[in-house]
Amino acid sequence: MYIITGGAFQGKWSYAQKQTGLPATAFVDGETIEYEEIFHAEGIVNFHLYVRRYLTGQKEEELEAFARKLYEENPDLVLVTNEVGSGIVPMDPEERAYREAVGRVCTFLACRAQRVDRVVCGIGMVLQLKPDAGRTEMRREMTGEIRICLVRHGKTEGNVRRGYIGCRTDEDLCEDGRRELEIYKSEGRYPAAERLYRSPMKRCLQTAEIIWPELLRPETCRVVEDFRECDFGAFDGKSYAELSGVPDFQHWVESDGMGAFPGGEDPKDFRRRTSDAVLAVTEELFADGIRNAAFAVHGGTIMSVMAAFGDPEKSYYDWHVWNGDGFLVTVSEQDWRRTHRFRKIERLLPAEDTEE
Secondary structure, eight states: OEEEEESTTSSHHHHHHHHHOOOGGGEEETTTOOGGGGGTOSEEEOHHHHHHHHTTTOOHHHHHHHHHHHHHHOTTOEEEEEOOSSSSOOSOHHHHHHHHHHHHHHHHHHHHOSEEEEEETTEEEEEEEOTTOOOHHHHHHHHTEEEEEEEEOOOBHHHHTTBOOOSSOOOOBOHHHHHHHHHHHHTTOSOOOSEEEEOSSHHHHHHHHHHOGGGOSTTTEEEOGGGSOOOOGGGTTOBHHHHTTOHHHHHHHHTTTOSOOTTSOOHHHHHHHHHHHHHHHHHHHHHHTOOEEEEEEOHHHHHHHHHHHBSSOOOGGGGOOOTTOEEEEEEEHHHHHHHOOBOEEEESSOGGGTOO
């Protein structure tokens, strides 16, 4: 359990979202929710108002029974509450009972919580952090870990016909591509983020508009030119069928895809520029204290990055992902500076959604 307390209007809810990576929609409001909802919620704001509605006036043993049930049934709850126990003791008996109920329940929970923070003017101070803190986000915050979600843009018409769609063809998403992204988002496949980094291509912008529209502001979005797809040169926009029999294409195939594209980019240069861009962005994330980031990029960009930094090491083509898929990677600052490796890697979509 993670408890965030402080005075009224001190930025506790925003602080909770930043620390945990949970979106605002993951929090229920104690002023309006039904009694049983709190036992299943990810987060609650205005917990003190929940206590006022349901627990004021109850006996000490009844308050403890509620607090024990809440801790046992929802141990990962993020609880945001006002401090109500300081200041002048009210003359109204009901008001005194309300403050006592909040104090007793929060004291019981705080003694058992993995982490307790107090927030003043949006700045948090950790009051308690147990070494066995259960929530991944708490551990990441205290150990300097960051989480990066790398997503390949949604499907375009060029992708549908299996064309080589590089940085010369600036296509829009097709309707199927938009619909797939909306479905994946509704299923919770894409985690919340504090900052977005995207390729300058339209298909990546439109992908971000569907998945992370709230981040498309100058203060939370960065356009990274070197995240753009490879320059396929004379092959750009053409499909395998259209290129079959073309001598230059046959020579390129015979090079195992490692030769330079005629009139385009050398794959080694492409992989170097994308990897260098990720190195720079990752350093920026650590420097700025960003814990949850999202990359809206291309399939080739993801393959380059994962081939350079993935653990275990795999070849470029072993990291292939379909449109809308990608990887969620977690890395600590200490380990990153020592190894430049993504140690913890999760696929965004299940296998049955990515087989074509």
